[in-house]
Amino acid sequence: MAGIRKHIVVTQSVRGVVLALSAPAMADMQLLGDEDMADISGQSGITLEMELGMTADRLTYFDDDRGIYLEDFRVGSASQPGKSAAHVIRVDITDEASLNLDYLVEDRRIEFGDIRLAGAPGIGMGGIFFDHSLQGNLRISPGGAFGSSGYTFDTAYTMTGGRLGYRTNGNEVFLDDITLSVEALGVTLDVVGSTLELNAPRVSGSYDVGAIRYSNNPANHGNTYDVATGQALPSYGGLSGSFDLSSKTGITAGGREGEGFRLDNETTINSASFIYHDDDHALAFREITGQYRLNDLRVDVTADRYGRDALGFTLGSLNGEFNIGRIEMGASGQSIGEVNVSFMLQDHIYNGRSYTNAVYLQGGGHPDAGSQGLRLSTEWSLQLADLSYTEDGNRVIFSGLQSWGQGDVTVNVTRDGELNGTRFYDGLRIGFENVSAGYRVNGLRVGSEDAPLQGGTELLLALGFYPAYEFDMDGQVTLGAGGASGEGLTINSDIRIRNGRAAIIAAPYDEGAGEVSQKGLWISDLSYDAHVRDMTLDVTEDGLALVKGEAWSLMDVGNLRVGDKDAGSSFGRFVAQKYETGSSMIIVPGGAGNVCAGGSGGTESACAASGGIWEARGDEGITIQLKQILAKEVSDARKNALTWETNRQVDSSGKPINNTGSRLVLDDIHTSDGGDFDGDGVDDNTFGIRTDLSVDVYQTKVVKKTDGADALGVVGARGDEKIMDPAAGAGYRYVSSPTTADLDNRPLGFAVRARSRFKELSINNIDLFHPTGGPQTAVYGVKMQNFDIEANLTATPIP
Amino acid sequence: MNRRYAHALLLALALSSSKHAVGELDRLNDEALSEVSGQGGIYLSGDISINEMGGPIENGYFGRCDDAGKKCGARLAYRLKEDGGWMVLDEIRGNFAFEGLTLRVRSIDSGFAGDGEAFNGDVVEIGLPDTVRYNDVRFKIAGSNTPRPTDPGFQQTDIFAVEMQGDVIMEGNLLVFPTGNP
Numbered sequence: 001m002a003g004i005r006k007h008i009v010v011t012q013s014v015r016g017v018v019l020a021l022s023a024p025a026m027a028d029m030q031l032l033g034d035e036d037m038a039d040i041s042g043q044s045g046i047t048l049e050m051e052l053g054m055t056a057d058r059l060t061y062f063d064d065d066r067g068i069y070l071e072d073f074r075v076g077s078a079s080q081p082g083k084s085a086a087h088v089i090r091v092d093i094t095d096e097a098s099l100n101l102d103y104l105v106e107d108r109r110i111e112f113g114d115i116r117l118a119g120a121p122g123i124g125m126g127g128i129f130f131d132h133s134l135q136g137n138l139r140i141s142p143g144g145a146f147g148s149s150g151y152t153f154d155t156a157y158t159m160t161g162g163r164l165g166y167r168t169n170g171n172e173v174f175l176d177d178i179t180l181s182v183e184a185l186g187v188t189l190d191v192v193g194s195t196l197e198l199n200a201p202r203v204s205g206s207y208d209v210g211a212i213r214y215s216n217n218p219a220n221h222g223n224t225y226d227v228a229t230g231q232a233l234p235s236y237g238g239l240s241g242s243f244d245l246s247s248k249t250g251i252t253a254g255g256r257e258g259e260g261f262r263l264d265n266e267t268t269i270n271s272a273s274f275i276y277h278d279d280d281h282a283l284a285f286r287e288i289t290g291q292y293r294l295n296d297l298r299v300d301v302t303a304d305r306y307g308r309d310a311l312g313f314t315l316g317s318l319n320g321e322f323n324i325g326r327i328e329m330g331a332s333g334q335s336i337g338e339v340n341v342s343f344m345l346q347d348h349i350y351n352g353r354s355y356t357n358a359v360y361l362q363g364g365g366h367p368d369a370g371s372q373g374l375r376l377s378t379e380w381s382l383q384l385a386d387l388s389y390t391e392d393g394n395r396v397i398f399s400g401l402q403s404w405g406q407g408d409v410t411v412n413v414t415r416d417g418e419l420n421g422t423r424f425y426d427g428l429r430i431g432f433e434n435v436s437a438g439y440r441v442n443g444l445r446v447g448s449e450d451a452p453l454q455g456g457t458e459l460l461l462a463l464g465f466y467p468a469y470e471f472d473m474d475g476q477v478t479l480g481a482g483g484a485s486g487e488g489l490t491i492n493s494d495i496r497i498r499n500g501r502a503a504i505i506a507a508p509y510d511e512g513a514g515e516v517s518q519k520g521l522w523i524s525d526l527s528y529d530a531h532v533r534d535m536t537l538d539v540t541e542d543g544l545a546l547v548k549g550e551a552w553s554l555m556d557v558g559n560l561r562v563g564d565k566d567a568g569s570s571f572g573r574f575v576a577q578k579y580e581t582g583s584s585m586i587i588v589p590g591g592a593g594n595v596c597a598g599g600s601g602g603t604e605s606a607c608a609a610s611g612g613i614w615e616a617r618g619d620e621g622i623t624i625q626l627k628q629i630l631a632k633e634v635s636d637a638r639k640n641a642l643t644w645e646t647n648r649q650v651d652s653s654g655k656p657i658n659n660t661g662s663r664l665v666l667d668d669i670h671t672s673d674g675g676d677f678d679g680d681g682v683d684d685n686t687f688g689i690r691t692d693l694s695v696d697v698y699q700t701k702v703v704k705k706t707d708g709a710d711a712l713g714v715v716g717a718r719g720d721e722k723i724m725d726p727a728a729g730a731g732y733r734y735v736s737s738p739t740t741a742d743l744d745n746r747p748l749g750f751a752v753r754a755r756s757r758f759k760e761l762s763i764n765n766i767d768l769f770h771p772t773g774g775p776q777t778a779v780y781g782v783k784m785q786n787f788d789i790e791a792n793l794t795a796t797p798i799p
Numbered sequence: 800m801n802r803r804y805a806h807a808l809l810l811a812l813a814l815s816s817s818k819h820a821v822g823e824l825d826r827l828n829d830e831a832l833s834e835v836s837g838q839g840g841i842y843l844s845g846d847i848s849i850n851e852m853g854g855p856i857e858n859g860y861f862g863r864c865d866d867a868g869k870k871c872g873a874r875l876a877y878r879l880k881e882d883g884g885w886m887v888l889d890e891i892r893g894n895f896a897f898e899g900l901t902l903r904v905r906s907i908d909s910g911f912a913g914d915g916e917a918f919n920g921d922v923v924e925i926g927l928p929d930t931v932r933y934n935d936v937r938f939k940i941a942g943s944n945t946p947r948p949t950d951p952g953f954q955q956t957d958i959f960a961v962e963m964q965g966d967v968i969m970e971g972n973l974l975v976f977p978t979g980n981p
Contacts (some may be wrong), residue, residue, distance in 0.1 A: 023870050455841035458902065506921065507840070507904050519904045521923055562904060562976055563921025570981035598846045598896035600934070611896070611932065612846075647980045656981060674856060675949065687855065700844045703898040705929055718929070749844070757855045760947075782877040783885075783946040786854030786861045786870075793845035798926075 017383040045092035045100070052076070052108070053084035062120075063301035064258040065164030068311055071124070072113025072487055076129035078163070079107050097577030098141040105134040107161070109222065114372060115303070116363055119309030123364035126168035126316065126372040126413075129222055132159045132178070143504060145199050150190035156183040163222060169370030170218030171413035173237075173481075174427050175297040177224070196251040196265075202270075206242040211235035214481035216415035216426055236489055237539070238277040241523035244270040255300035256314045265294040269322070278539035279486040284333070287325025294318050302360070304377040310360035316359070317346035327589075331541035334589035337391030337620040339486025348383040348404070351470075355381035355404040363411040366431050366476075368420035373412035382439075387448070389463055391591065394697035396750050397445040399453065400510065405437025407473070414478065425492040432495075438470035440518060442508045446697060446747040446796065453508050454797035456750040461504065462625060468503040468518055470565075471526070483538035500526030501565040522565040523574070525558025543588040543634070552579045552638045557655070572646035575657060579638040581631045583688065591621020591696035597792055598701075613701060617751065621696040629688035633668040633764070640669040660771055668764035674785060688758045688798060694753040699746040700794035704734050710799045722747055722799055749794035757788045840903025840924075846896035849873060860948040864892075872938070876946045885943045887955065892961030893936030893963070907974075922976040927969040936963040 052075055059070040077083035085108035092100040109131045136157020145149015158181045165174025175787035182205035190197050212232040213224065220227055247267040254262060272288040296316025304310045321342040326335040347356045358379050366371015381402040389396050410431035414424040443453035457467040473495065480490035506520035534549030555576040561568035596602075599612015607614040633639035648661035673684040702722040709715050714735025716722075723735045723742045735742050765778035853863040853871035862869025872890035879886075905924045909915045943955040 359818070390860045438841045455902065458841065469858070505902065505904055519906065519921060521904060559981060560977075563906070568921055569977040572981040597844070598898075598932070600848070600851060600894060610934070661980075674858070674947065690855075701898050702842060702844060703929070705899050705926070708829055712861040759854075759856050777881070778879070779944060780881045780883070781876050781885075784876075785874045785947065786850070786856040788852075788854045790849075790851065791845065791847045793843045795843055796839040798840045798842045798903065 006376070009551055011126070015157025030255055033512075035581060044159055045090055048087070048089045048091065050087040050089070051084035052087055053082075053495040061301070063255065063260050066301040066303075066309065067118035068301050069114075069116045069118065069752060071116060072127070074107060074109070074111045074113075077107050078109035078161075081180065086257070094139075094186045096141060101138045101140075103134065103136060103138070103157075105132070107131075107133055114363075115223060117309040118310070119303070120363055122371060123362075124372045125361065125363040125374050128165060129163070129165045129174070129606065131161065131163035131222060133161050134159050144190035145188035145197075146190040146192055150188055153187040153189065154185045155187070155520040156185075157181070165222065166413065167221070168365060168372035168374075168413045171214075171216045171415050172221065173212065173214050173413050174222070175209045175211075176213045176233075176235075177208075179208045179210075181205045181207075184740060192250075194252055198249045198251070200245070200247045200249075202244065202246055204242075204244040205238065211238050212481070213485070214413070214427060217686075218546055224525070226783075230505075235487045236479070236481045236486040237279075239275065240277065241272065241274045243272040245272075246270065254298075255302070257300055257302060260300035260302075263294065263297040263299065265292075265297075266295075267292055271309055273333065276539065278483065278488050279611060281331070281539040281541060282328070282333075283539045283544060284326070284328040285324050286328065288322065288629065289325070290320060290322035292318060292322075304360035305379075306377070308360070308362055308377065310362045310377060313361070315345065315357035315360045315424075317344065318653065319344040319346075329539060329543045329587070330589050335620055335621040336587075336589045337389055340388045340390070341385065341669050343385040343502040343741050344383050345381060346383050348381045348402075350381075352404065355379060357408070365410045366414075366429065368422035369412040369414055369424060369429070370419070373410060376409040376411070378406060378409055391620035391622070391697060394457075394748055395447060397449060397451075398441050398457075398699045399445045399449075400442025400508070401439065402509075403437070403439040405435060406611045407435030408433040409435070427476040427490070427492075429474040429476055429478040430472050434619075435473040436471075437473065438468075440503075440506070442469035442510055443467075444750055444795075446750055452797040453511065454750075454795060455505065456752075456795035458505055458691070459750070459752040459754075459793060459795060460695075461709070462693060462754065464624065466502040466504065467506040468509075468520065468565075469500070471497045471500040471502075473497050484536040485538070486547070488536055488538035491537060493530070493532040493535070495528070495530045497526065497528040500524075500528055502526060503565070517564055519563055522561045522568060523555075523557040524561050524565050524568075524570075527556040527558070528553075529554045532607065539693055540586075545584065545586045547584040548580060548582065550581050551583065553577070554637075556658075558658070569758075570656075571655070572644060572661070573648065575643040577639055577641045579634070580629055582627075582629045582686075584625075584627045588623040588625060589621075590619060590623055590694075592617050592623075592694035592751070595751075595753060596794060597794070615698055615751075617696040617698045621694060623692055623694040626691040626693070628691070629685055630669055630671045631685065632670040632683075639667075642666040649771075654727060663767075663769035665767045665769065665775075666763050668762075670764075671758055672760040674760045685702070687757075689756060689758040691754060691756040696751040696753075697748055698751045698794065700749040700751065702747050702749075702796050702799060704799060712799075714799075715734040721781045724748075746797050749796040751794040753790070753792045755788070755790040758784070760785050761787070835941045840901060843902070844898040847945055848894040850892045852893060870948075874948070876943060878946075885946050887939075887941040887943045889939045889941050889957070890960075891938040891953070893938075894934040895936065896932040896934065897928035897930065899926065899928040902947055905974075920976060922974040925973040925975065927971055927973060929968060929970055931969050933963045933965055933967060937961060940979040 054075040061068050077085050077601055086106040088104040090102040094100060109129055112131040113127045116124045130382045130532040134157055139154040139160060141152040143152060160179050162178030163174050163176050165172050182204040184200055187200045194303050213235050215233050224232060226233055245267055250264040252262040268291040269289055272284045275282050275284040298314045300312045302310060302312040324339045328335050338780060340453055345357050347354060356379055360377040362375040364375050385401040387398040387401060412429045414429045424563040444456040445453060457465060475495035477493045482488060482490055498747040501522055501524045503520040503522055506518055530553035532548060532551045538545050557574040558575055559570035561570050595615045595617055596607035596612040597615050599607050599610035601607040601610050604614040618791040630640045643663055643665045645661045645663040648656035650656050671685055671688045673687050676682060677684050702721045704716045704718055707718045712730045713732045720734035720736050721738050722732050723738055724732050724745045724747050763786045765777050767777050769775045769777050850872050854861060854873055860870055864871035870890055872892040875888045876885040885966060903924050904921060906921050907915045907920045939957050939960045941955050941957045945953045
C-alpha cells in the first residue's frame with residue numbers, strides 16, 4: 001500500500017469524550033504486538049463505558065492536491081442534539097489470541113452537515129446523518145486467508161432505532177426506524193501484492209425500515225414526528241427483507257489519474273428478498289439470487305469532461321446476472337412470475353461514438369434550489385443486457401438491450417413553491433439537464449435464448465413502450481411522500497424531449513452478422529413535452545396503482561419515417577396533444593387466464609364448438625389496467641387533438657417548415673359517460689377509455705402460408721401447421737394433420753390480450769387546413785358509443 | 800422506370816378469393832429474400848372481437864346481448880354539416896379470427912418485375928393472413944337526428960344492414976410507404 005499517499009486533515013476540535021472504565025485500569029492499555037497477543041490467554045477482559053460527543057468543522061481528503069471536505073462532522077446523541085452518545089465496550093482476549101469486542105451503543109448520531117469540493121466554493125452536496133443503537137460483538141483473530149500477516153473477523157450485531165437521512169437546504173428524506181441484523185463469520189483481510197483484499201465468505205442478515213419519511217421543515221431534523229403538529233411525517237412506505245451474500249473486495253492504490261484508489265468486487269447473492277410496504281399492502285421481490293463482478297472502479301477527486309471539480313467514479317466493467325423468483329403483489333400475494341436480468345456495462349461504440357461508464361459527483365444540484373444538492377455528471381454504456389420474464393414455466397426474453405447516454409442528473413430534497421423562478425414540489429427532486437441518451441432492443445426471443453429473434457413489442461405500444469428510442473432530455477421528476485391515501489408516492493413531473501427518434505416497429509440491429517443501422521417505422525424529429533401533476537403511486541389490494549391527477553403533453557413528430565430513422569422516407573408530420581384528468585394504470589398479477597383463441601365461449605367445449613382453441617394460460621402473467629380520461633378542451637395547451645401535416649415548404653437546408661403544409665386536424669377529442677347524470681350541467685367523464693392488457697407466454701397455432709421451403713429451408717405445404725420438434729434440423733417441422741401429441745408442441749408465442757372499452761368518445765370537429773386557403777371544417781362532430789373491443793393476439797417469428 | 804410509377808405499382812393490395820390474382824406483384828424467391836433486411840417482424844395469430852357480449856353502456860337503448868329489447872353493438876355517428884343530421888353505423892358487432900397476419904419493415908431493391916430495383920426503398924409490409932374467419936360480423940347504416948340515441952326527440956331511420964359469416968381469403972402483402980412531399 002506504499003503507493004497510497006493520502007492526506008486527511010481534521011480541522012477544529014474533537015471534544016467531549018468521557019470515558020468511564022471498569023477494571024483493569026485504562027492507563028495500562030497499549031497496542032499489543034503479535035508476540036504479546038500470542039502469550040495472552042484467559043484474560044477476564046475490560047469494560048469501557050464512554051459518553052462520546054465529537055465535533056469537527058471539517059475533514060479533508062486530498063487526491064493529487066484536489067480536496068474534498070466533509071464539513072460539520074458530529075458524533076453524539078441522536079435524540080438530544082449537543083449531548084453525547086453512550087458506548088459500552090467489553091474487551092476480551094481469548095486463548096487463541098483473538099480480540100473480542102462486545103459493544104453496546106445507544107442513541108448515536110453520526111452526521112456530516114455538508115460535503116464540498118475545494119474547487120467548487122459556495123455549493124455543497126448536502127448532508128448525511130445516521131442514527132442508531134447497536135449491540136453486537138466483533139472478534140479479530142490473527143491470520144487471514146493468505147497467511148499469518150492478515151486478520152480474520154467474525155462479527156454479529158443488531159442495529160435498532162436507525163435513521164439514515166439525506167438533507168439539502170433544510171429539507172430531508174430519511175429511512176426511519178431501521179432494524180438491521182447482520183452476521184458475518186470468517187471475514188478475512190490480507191494484503192495480496194499491492195491489493196488490500198477483503199473476503200467475506202458469508203454475510204447474512206435481515207433488515208426492516210419502518211418508513212421512508214420526508215420533511216420540509218428544518219426544525220424537524222432527524223425527527224419521526226413533525227415538531228409543529230405532532231403528526232408522523234409523511235411516508236413513502238417501508239422496506240424489509242433478508243440477504244445471504246458472499247463477496248470478495250480488492251482495494252488498490254492509484255486512481256484513474258495519479259492518486260486515488262481502485263475497487264474490484266465479486267459478489268454472489270445466495271438468497272435475498274426485498275419487500276416494499278405501503279400501509280398494509282406489499283410489493284415483494286422474493287427468491288432473489290445472482291452474482292456480479294465489478295472490475296476496475298476507480299475513485300478520484302478529479303474534474304469531469306467540462307472541467308468541473310468532482311468526486312469521480314470511473315468503471316472498467318460491471319457484469320452479472322440477477323434472478324427474482326417471485327414478484328408478488330395484491331392482497332393475495334399472487335406472483336406475476338419470474339424475472340431474470342443479465343447485464344454487461346463496459347465501453348462500447350453506439351452510432352459511431354464511444355461511450356464509457358462514469359459518474360462525477362458534484363455539489364449544488366439544481367441551481368435555483370439552493371446551495372446544497374447533488375449533481376451527477378454521468379455517462380453510461382450498457383453494452384448488452386437480456387431481460388427475461390417467465391410465467392407458468394414459459395419464458396420471453398427481451399434480447400440484446402443496449403443503452404447509452406450522457407448528461408447531468410441533479411438530486412435535491414425540495415419543498416413546494418417557486419424559488420428563483422423555478423417551480424419546485426415537496427419531495428426528492430431528480431432533475432435531468434442536457435441528457436442525451438438512447439436504448440434499443442434487438443428483439444424478442446420466446447421459449448429459450450437460442451430461439452429466433454422476433455417482434456412483439458408492437459403489442460405493448462399502448463403502454464408507451466418503444467423497442468428503440470434516442471433523445472435529448474431535460475426535465476424533472478419529484479417524488480413526494482404519501483400516496484392517494486396514507487403511505488405511497490406523489491409524483492410531479494415535467495419532461496422535455498428534443499431530437500427524439502423512437503421506433504414503433506424495429507428490425508434487429510444485429511441479426512448475427514454484426515451491428516447494422518436499425519430499420520423500422522420511426523417517429524423521428526420528435527419534440528415531446530409532458531407534464532404530470534399529483535400522480536399517486538400506491539400498492540393496493542389489487543396491485544400497483546398509478547393515478548394521475550392532471551396530465552398534459554404535446555408530442556410533435558416532425559417526420560414519421562419508414563426505413564432509416566434519419567434518412568427514411570417520411571409520411572409527414574404528426575402532432576398529438578393529450579390532456580387527461582384522473583387517468584390511471586393498475587398493474588395486477590395474473591394474465592389472461594382461460595382464453596378462447598379464434599372463437600367464442602366460456603368453456604373448453606363451447607370454444608371448440610365455435611372453432612376456437614381453448615388456452616388455459618395459467619395463474620401467473622401480468623395484467624395492466626389502463627383508464628384514460630380524455631378531458632374536454634380547456635385551452636389550446638390543454639386539450640386532446642391529432643394533426644397530420646404534409647406537403648410542407650422546406651427551408652434552405654431542405655428541412656420541412658412546420659405549419660406551412662396541408663393539415664388534417666382532429667380537434668378536441670374527449671371521452672364522456674354519455675350524459676350529465678350528476679346534474680352539474682357538464683357531461684360526466686369518469687369511465688374514460690379502459691384498456692386491460694394481459695401478457696402471457698403461451699403456445700399458439702402457426703400456419704404455413706405458402707408451399708415450399710420457408711426462410712430456414714424447412715419444407716411444408718400451404719396450410720400445414722408448425723410443430724416444434726427438437727429432433728428436426730431447424731427445431732420444428734410442418735404437419736398437415738397434427739396429432740394430439742403434435743398439438744401439445746405448438747410453438748410458444750408472446751401472447752397479449754387487449755380489451756378496450758369506452759362509453760363515449762367524441763371528436764368535436766375535423767378540420768382541413770390548406771396552406772393558402774385556410775381552415776375548413778370537414779366533419780362537424782363524431783360520436784362513438786358503447787365500444788368493447790377485444791384483441792387476442794399471439795406473436796411468433798415469421799416462419 | 801420512373802420512381803413515382805414504381806411507387807404506384809408497388810402500392811398493391813392483393814385482396815382476392817384466388818391466390819393467382821395478384822397482378823404484377825411477383826413473389827420473392829429465396830435469393831431475393833436473402834437480400835431482405837429486417838427479418839425480425841412478427842407473425843400474429845388470434846382474433847379480434849367487437850361487442851361480443853355487449854358494450855359498457857347500460858341504459859334505455861344499450862344493453863347486454865342477451866337482452867332482446869336492447870341494442871348491444873357499438874355505434875358511430877358523424878355529421879358533415881354544422882346543423883345537419885347524423886350518419887350512423889349502428890349495432891356494430893362481430894369476431895374476426897386469423898393465423899398469419901405478419902408485420903415487418905422490409906427493404907425492396909429487386910423483384911416485382913424490375914420495379915423493385917427502381918423503387919430501392921423501405922416499406923412497412925403487412926402480410927395478409929390467408930384465411931380470415933368472420934363470425935357474426937354485422938352493422939347497420941342509418942340516419943339519425945341526434946348523435947346519442949338517448950337524446951330528447953331521438954329519431955333514427957335504418958337504411959340497410961350488413962351481416963357476414965364464413966371464411967374470407969385474404970392473400971398477399973399490403974406494402975405501405977410514403978410518397979410525395981412530406
